[in-house]
């Protein structure tokens with residue numbers, strides 16, 4: 001029996017559910033990756049993620065080759081390419097790991113239907129989460145919409161099986177003899193598929209399984225401090241693994257095993273908190289599965305009645321937010337981090353999202369789309385979850401009357417202004433009190449620091465207290481919804 005393993009957002013050849021199952025059940029396994037023209041045609045030529053994927057594919061091809069197999073890499077439409085390959089290579093089944101996004105589900109249904117007509121099976125596996133769909137339900141048998149009880153049920157189910165059963169690795173190497181070596185053409189270059197090699201400096205973004213492994217090694221020693229360090233963007237607190245989780249160059253099961261190991265051996269609070277973040281990731285995938293409408297509308301329907309700012313001024317405010325020119329240094333530094341590196345610290349994602357929605361009164365969907373375009377780790381479920389949290393329209397969201405003060409957030413989480421100075425060097429010479437709100441500083445202080453407001457750095461585009469009042473009025477329509 002000959003089979004095809006179709007790689008998508010799982011660019012590794014270890015601990016890989018679909019690859020393992022294919023190797024176990026067939027004698028000749030061929031691997032394929034398709035640069036999906038339907039996705040790529042919407043992206044700019046310097047998209048960092050395409051570069052990341054491309055680098056990861058080069059490494060994946062080499063590693064599969066070392067195991068005795070081949071990775072066929074093509075550029076096209078999977079809905080026609082997968083059935084065409086299945087026929088040409090005479091395979092009886094196509095194996096893939098499940099993808100939960102609405103567009104991916106549609107694509108997979110179309111592929112499955114086409115394969116069915118050729119008497120070829122399409123088999124899909126859970127791989128990118130620990131628990132999917134309805135695996136974690138409330139006692140009443142319904143999906144959770146609040147995180148903490150979900151997390152508790154998740155942990156209960158995980159521990160019930162003991163010894164990391166749900167995080168066990170799929171030992172691909174055990175059946176490596178069943179890889180099939182095929183003569184494959186060279187991997188198309190970035191320019192072959194219409195892209196330029198994007199700039200990926202600032203946050204060194206090493207792609208592939210090796211990049212993921214390096215980051216894991218680096219983070220393991222820091223995991224115990226995660227609970228404390230994770231909230232301060234100037235510190236190296238988080239793992240920076242999100243892009244690797246997004247493209248599957250690391251295994252979620254491996255990460256959970258590492259966290260569990262630290263929890264067991266040193267009752268390590270940092271590891272517990274980090275594990276909870278990985279559970280948030282499962283949570284949002286589960287929400288998207290049960291409530292696919294969130295991709296377009298509010299989780300809580302009443303919130304769709306909110307009237308957002310529109311028109312010229314709103315457009316100008318939105319542009320200032322995107323460019324990091326709002327006059328609020330923490331917000332601007334964060335947006336510049338995003339624009340320059342494709343990464344943004346979690347605390348700052350919350351601050352900038354809240355600022356767009358509750359200081360500028362702009363529809364969260366506009367911010368969600370901007371993040372989707374810029375984030376290396378963009379994932380529909382987590383991004384949507386984060387934005388609906390900030391707009392208060394989501395499940396388990398921030399209450400609508402909780403409105404971050406961008407200055408207080410700055411004083412609290414970047415007290416010395418180090419993060420601000422990194423991305424707004426023109427403010428670096430301001431003292432640590434003035435850097436959070438330069439327009440409040442004495443003219444002499446500004447002069448000494450070489451800052452000319454309105455020239456080197458903008459005045460604030462809105463006044464926070466006024467904006468706050470407006471937001472409470474705007475949200476009055478949902479008051480009863482809570």
Ligand code: FAD
Nearest residue numbers: 238239240241242277281346349377378379382383386387
């Ligand atoms: P760590 O702090 O090291 O966390 C480890 C992993 O846990 C992350 O890599 C991620 O996979 C997961 N995780 C952490 N926090 C969350 C969370 N709140 N929700 C879901 N998973 C989480 N995360 C994305 O992966 N893709 C997105 O598109 C995305 N958009 C966001 C938008 C907004 C408005 C907000 C508030 C959050 C968003 N997040 C998103 C969640 C979070 O900010 C990032 O996962 C995190 O900053 C990535 O950095 P890290 O890998 O260093 O995280």
